[in-house]
Amino acid sequence: MATIPTLIYPESDENIIPQLISWSLAPDADLFDVADHCAALVSVLVETDDSETAIALCERLLQALRKLRELCDVDLPPYLVALLIMGEKTHSCVPDCWQDTLTQVDYALALVQAVMSGELPANVAKELTGLLHDMVWLLAEFVKEPRVVAH
Structure with a gap:
């Protein structure tokens, strides 16, 4: 599993932004x-x-998100499969109609593009950014949900 570098939080949260923008994913980053x-x-x-x-x-x-979409079509490495079958399967954090990860990623990609367009009224862009936030967080939780009950 790839290691995510630790972001350094100086005295101001605003200083995290340049780190985050320059932070690149490792080539072997997993889902x-x-x-x-x-x-x-x-x-x-x-x-x-x-x-x-x-x-x-x-x-x-x-x-x-494009990298995430690519990884959705790749077989998971054994260590991630083991994580997904550990623990008890609970109710999903997303509705049944969103159980396809690619659909969720595509929704998030569309929201990012809408927000980036610069064509939206400021209040609409702000609301869509909030929706994007919630969508991505749900997606991040969803991909880590146990899929199979361990026997």
Whole structure:
């Protein structure tokens, strides 16, 4: 499993933004790593008021979501499979109609592109950014949900 670098939190949360924008995914990042990376990006994006910073974060989020989409079509490595069958299967954090990970990723990609377009009224862009945040966090939780009850 790839190691996610630890972000350094200096005296101000605003100093995390350059680190996050320059933070690149390891080539061997797995599904969980990429989902966590997406969640980190969107968490900062939802709090960002500067349009230039928001665009940079959106561009990084698009890259990460595209990587996540690629990984959805790849067989999971054994260590992730083991994590997914450990523990008890509980109710999913997403509705039954969203059980396809690719659909969720595609929704998130569309939201990022809408937010980046610059064509939306400011209040609509803010609301869609909030929806994007929630969608990505649900997605990050969903990919880590136990799928099979261990016997």
